[in-house]
Amino acid sequence: MGSQIVSLVVNDQRREFIARPGTSLLSALRESLGLMAAKRGCGQGTCGTCTVLVDDRPVMSCLVAVETIEGASVRTLEGVARGGELDEVQSAFVDGFATQCGFCTAGMIMSAEALLERDPDPSREDVVEAISGNVCRCTGYASIVAAILDAARRRRDAASSGGDAPAVPAGSEAADGAGVR
Amino acid sequence: MITAVRVPDSVAAAATYAAAGGRVMGGGTIVMAQVNSGSLAETELISLRKAGVSGIRVDGRVVRIGAATTFADIERSPELAFLHAAMRTIASPPIRNLATVGGNLFVPQPYGDFAVCLLALGATVEIAGPGGPRRAPVEDVLTAGVAQGEFVTAVALSLPAAGTWFHHKAMRRKLNSAAIVAVAAVVDTADGVVTSARIALGGVAPRPVRAVSAERLLTGRPLEHDVLNEAGRAARADIAPFDDAYASAWYRRRVLPVHLRRALLG
Amino acid sequence: MAKLRGRGYASVNYPTGMNLGGDPSQALIHSTTTGTFVVSLSSVDLGQGIKTIAAQCAAETLGLPYGNIIVDTADTDTGPHCMGTFASRGTHRVGNAVIMAAAEAREVMLEVAAEELEVDAADLETDGTGFIQVRGADEKRIHITDLALAAHFEHGRTISGRGIFLKEKNEPVPETGEMDPDSCQAHACTVAVVEVDDETGVVEVLELHNAYEMGRALNPAMAAQQVEGGAWMGMSHALFEATEPYYPARDHGPRDFSEYLMPTAADIPVQRSVILERPAANGPFGAKGIGEMTANAPIPAIGNAIFDACGVRLDSMPFTPEKVLRGLDELRGLDELGDASERAHAPATGHERP
Numbered sequence: 001m002g003s004q005i006v007s008l009v010v011n012d013q014r015r016e017f018i019a020r021p022g023t024s025l026l027s028a029l030r031e032s033l034g035l036m037a038a039k040r041g042c043g044q045g046t047c048g049t050c051t052v053l054v055d056d057r058p059v060m061s062c063l064v065a066v067e068t069i070e071g072a073s074v075r076t077l078e079g080v081a082r083g084g085e086l087d088e089v090q091s092a093f094v095d096g097f098a099t100q101c102g103f104c105t106a107g108m109i110m111s112a113e114a115l116l117e118r119d120p121d122p123s124r125e126d127v128v129e130a131i132s133g134n135v136c137r138c139t140g141y142a143s144i145v146a147a148i149l150d151a152a153r154r155r156r157d158a159a160s161s162g163g164d165a166p167a168v169p170a171g172s173e174a175a176d177g178a179g180v181r
Numbered sequence: 182m183i184t185a186v187r188v189p190d191s192v193a194a195a196a197t198y199a200a201a202g203g204r205v206m207g208g209g210t211i212v213m214a215q216v217n218s219g220s221l222a223e224t225e226l227i228s229l230r231k232a233g234v235s236g237i238r239v240d241g242r243v244v245r246i247g248a249a250t251t252f253a254d255i256e257r258s259p260e261l262a263f264l265h266a267a268m269r270t271i272a273s274p275p276i277r278n279l280a281t282v283g284g285n286l287f288v289p290q291p292y293g294d295f296a297v298c299l300l301a302l303g304a305t306v307e308i309a310g311p312g313g314p315r316r317a318p319v320e321d322v323l324t325a326g327v328a329q330g331e332f333v334t335a336v337a338l339s340l341p342a343a344g345t346w347f348h349h350k351a352m353r354r355k356l357n358s359a360a361i362v363a364v365a366a367v368v369d370t371a372d373g374v375v376t377s378a379r380i381a382l383g384g385v386a387p388r389p390v391r392a393v394s395a396e397r398l399l400t401g402r403p404l405e406h407d408v409l410n411e412a413g414r415a416a417r418a419d420i421a422p423f424d425d426a427y428a429s430a431w432y433r434r435r436v437l438p439v440h441l442r443r444a445l446l447g
Numbered sequence: 448m449a450k451l452r453g454r455g456y457a458s459v460n461y462p463t464g465m466n467l468g469g470d471p472s473q474a475l476i477h478s479t480t481t482g483t484f485v486v487s488l489s490s491v492d493l494g495q496g497i498k499t500i501a502a503q504c505a506a507e508t509l510g511l512p513y514g515n516i517i518v519d520t521a522d523t524d525t526g527p528h529c530m531g532t533f534a535s536r537g538t539h540r541v542g543n544a545v546i547m548a549a550a551e552a553r554e555v556m557l558e559v560a561a562e563e564l565e566v567d568a569a570d571l572e573t574d575g576t577g578f579i580q581v582r583g584a585d586e587k588r589i590h591i592t593d594l595a596l597a598a599h600f601e602h603g604r605t606i607s608g609r610g611i612f613l614k615e616k617n618e619p620v621p622e623t624g625e626m627d628p629d630s631c632q633a634h635a636c637t638v639a640v641v642e643v644d645d646e647t648g649v650v651e652v653l654e655l656h657n658a659y660e661m662g663r664a665l666n667p668a669m670a671a672q673q674v675e676g677g678a679w680m681g682m683s684h685a686l687f688e689a690t691e692p693y694y695p696a697r698d699h700g701p702r703d704f705s706e707y708l709m710p711t712a713a714d715i716p717v718q719r720s721v722i723l724e725r726p727a728a729n730g731p732f733g734a735k736g737i738g739e740m741t742a743n744a745p746i747p748a749i750g751n752a753i754f755d756a757c758g759v760r761l762d763s764m765p766f767t768p769e770k771v772l773r774g775l776d777e778l779r780g781l782d783e784l785g786d787a788s789e790r791a792h793a794p795a796t797g798h799e800r801p
Contacts, residue, residue: 001184022183022216028485045210046704051275057253063213065206068184068228097672099350101494111275132356133273135704138494139672140679141712146346151230290463326702351647354687355713359705426692426699426706433767435785439448439646 006066010035011079025061025069026050029076037077037106041135048134051107058114065077077106080113088158089113089151098147100138107134112148116161120156124149183216185225192309192334195232200311203227205332207249207284210276220385227332229283234334237261242340248283248333250338252295257284263341267298267348267365273357286322290383291427293361294350296323297383300391301365304338323388341367349444350383353427353435360384361428362437364444368404375399380441384432385420392416395441404445452653455751456641458636461740463538470614472540473527476505476548477607480599481668482577482591484509484552484606489526490541496669497537503665504542504731508549509556510573511591527609527783532562535736538665539630542731543612551608551626556591559606564588575784633735634660637678639748640716643756648772650753652682652716655745660723662735667722670737674720677741680714683709685746686764700718 006019007035010033017032029035030054031103038061041047045060052061053075080087089112099105108131115122122130127148136144189195189204191233199205203225208210231335234247239260246255255261256268256277271277271294285295286306296319303320310331316331319336327333347366352358363383369376395416402408416437422430464470475487486505492498497762502516509515520526526619529541554568560579562569564587580588589597598604619626622649637698675730691697701707726733746764754760759774782788 022269023185024213024217044214044703044705045276047281048273048275057278060210060275061280062217063209063276063279065186065213065216065226065228067255068206068209068230070188085325097668099494099670100496100676112272112459129269130274132711133275133714137680137709138676140676140718141715142675142718143672144713175262179579321581354710356711358708403507417784424693424699426701427708429693429769431783432772435783436647436768438785 004067006070008066008069008071009073011075021067023066025052025054025059025064025066025074027062028066029061029074035076035078039103039106041103046135047104048107048111049104051110051134052113053110056117058111058130067157074131075110075113077109079169080109087151088154089116089148092147092151092154093144096147096150096170099137099141104134104138105134108136108144112151115148116152116155120152120159122149122152183221183226184223186324187227188230189227189232191371192232192234194381195227195332196231196232196311197307198225198329199332201225202330205229205263207281208251208279208328210272210280211284211288218383218440219289229281229332234283239340243337244340245335245337246282247335250282252277252282252384260340264298267350268353270294270350270356282336286319286333286336287326290385290387290389291361291363291425293389294360294363294383297360297381297389298348298365299336299338299364300418301367301379302341302390303367303379306333307335307337308332309334310339320391343367347444347447349440351440359427360431362440366444368399368445370404373403374401375404380416382416382420382437382441383386384428385413385422385437387421387423390419390421392419392441394418406442406446409439409442409445410438413441422441448644448646449726451645451756452640453643453754453756454638454640455748455753455755456636456638457744457747457751458632458634459740460632461535461737461743462632463539463727463736464614464630465534466614466617466626466628467530469616470530470536470540472502472529472536472544472612474541474544474548474605474610475527476545476552476593476610478552478556478598480595482511482515482595484511484516484549486491486516486545486548487526488518488520488541488767489523489529490520490537491523491532492518492520492530493500493519494647495532495537495673496666497532497541499669500538500665501541501545504545505549505567507732508546509553510579512575512577513745515577515591521522533738535633535738535740537736537738538734538783539730539736540612540614540638542665542734546611547612548608549610551610552606554609555604556594556596559602559604560589560594562602563594563597594599601779629733630729631662633737633740635674635737635744637744637748638683639745639752641749641752641756643753643759644768645757645775648768648770648775650686650749650766650771651714652686652749652752655682655716655718655748657718657720657744658723658795659720659737659741660725660728660735661737662730663724663733664722665732665734670722671720673737674722674741675718678718678745678760679710679715681742681745682744682749683766685749686710686765686767692767697728735770 003020007016040051041049045063050061111131187198205227229249235249237245237258238245252268279332299319306322307332350363352362360383366380368378378396398412422433498518501518505516506513557568557571577591578588617627636658638656642651
């Protein structure tokens, strides 16, 4: 049987690629579709750096055989910013120093996005559970949890004020001057 | 090396592939990890994701769960609310969105937490294969597996009466850890004493086991601290603990009574 | 069944940088045509934030906004030499080199401004927002963008600078062993509060209180991150991590992150961190390094807290529930299965040291 053409809707765009049997969604994203945000940390589904959303649910993309999700919607970090502007989760991570080496960050943000879409007002315990599959070696997690709760608040405030809160343009600095390129 | 990935749209189609020797795959949390590490021999993969074996159906007090139903599906099902706390002890959300009920029957302890629950619930397993469909008690599948070419299509369980379900999993860390000792139990009491008990243990033997010695000791006695300590000690006869990266056989044997007591005292 | 609470502390001194055969880092800085200053380094930022620190040092020395600085660490083949970012040397060596380079660039900047404004360079100051102005007559000023354009296209000057910091090689005195191996030392103390489950030996770290003397916290938010991220790593080493869980046997060595467990966000303590500053004479704006030391003190602090909680003294990591429980069983005179034994009873409180 061999390779087959697989079609997915990735970040709202229909994408097609040829997949050899045994190709994981992670491999397809990185090697066939040029989307490098999702990382290959372990290949065992135990580190969370490959977390993306499939049909709005967070999954370990290294464990998904692409043929099994033919036609599904896939969302990666590359699709999070809106029109070049960081969303509330991304901005909160920047402002809250919730990233150091950055290797866990894509997976963390996707787990956070999935949580906030399901629950706009999560408790600290909800956030902790949502990221329980995402390993971070640098931060000790406190700043990440705080950033996700902060993002939830920003998004709720924006929604209740009837419009989008001013977003931080991609590539600019945060107030503390964390934006060295 | 994977030669093909089949995504059959029916049990019959899946059975054809399975009869030809392909490896059946539920959520991929076990099989794809092996593919990624290169430790799977040359084979075809057969995904059950679209084979019509997902979903939860309630018929009175009997619940039938398709083999490709994920742990997240169970967490979202109001009919299975009694299992939600147990599901949340298993791995993490991105794994629970993939891992399936069927697949969990075939992983060695200390993984396979849902299988421990099914053993306590006295579940029945529905199996498809070259010899046609059949049913088996879950303990048979847990001890002997299924025959070549066969695969699980569903499990069926009876909803336990309110206040009779107990679950406690001792883990190495608060979330996302395999079992050091897992206890799942359906225990009925009347006038303050135990009338029946099905207690399943995980993490303490290569497969889930029934704590028959504890069950025997508890019948006719109250669920109290000292009685449960005694039952826990008796349950040591039912286990065959192992060393692993989480805990030693010594430790598992040593703390079994503590966790059995904590499970049943709530 | 009881949860036993205990408190313990530990302190550490930690060197900044190393000796080797001399420990240098270099920095080059130059202005673009529009007044952005590029700091060229071969120092690798792996998330610890050396680029931020370098930019801060450059901005502070030049007297320009932080946003005017670009830090380029692109190519260790071609960039100015750096020994590397390890040994807690980055802030100290690279910071000093950047300050030196920026100081030279600032001199050129003021010279060119002096020509543009027709004043003495000595009468000029920077206002920190991008202007170079005459001290006491700040209406006479020029913006760095205009200055950089003028330097390139009218004066033919490069507003640039070179810097190096070298910790010179130091040999021990053979007779006494005396030597000067590091540039300065940072100091820290961690107090840990733990709870021990006396039926399972499980240890939970409830609080970590950290006090760090680091010369000067050039970026207090980043410094706190390093302290607390490092403390998490220390707690992970103390309670969880082992590549040979049955050392010296190599059995059951963990193979992936489902077996090599580290605490998740569900296991973290409350942390409070205090930064103290006693500037080092040889540090950039007085700063010392804290990169590596932050995992150290939490480990013995936790070990001491366990002893305080339940009397079990552990001296090999990780402090697993099994080690704690075996220690408790011995103190309580219990046998292999946790039942009362015929052994002679241990001291009642178990808090006396052997």
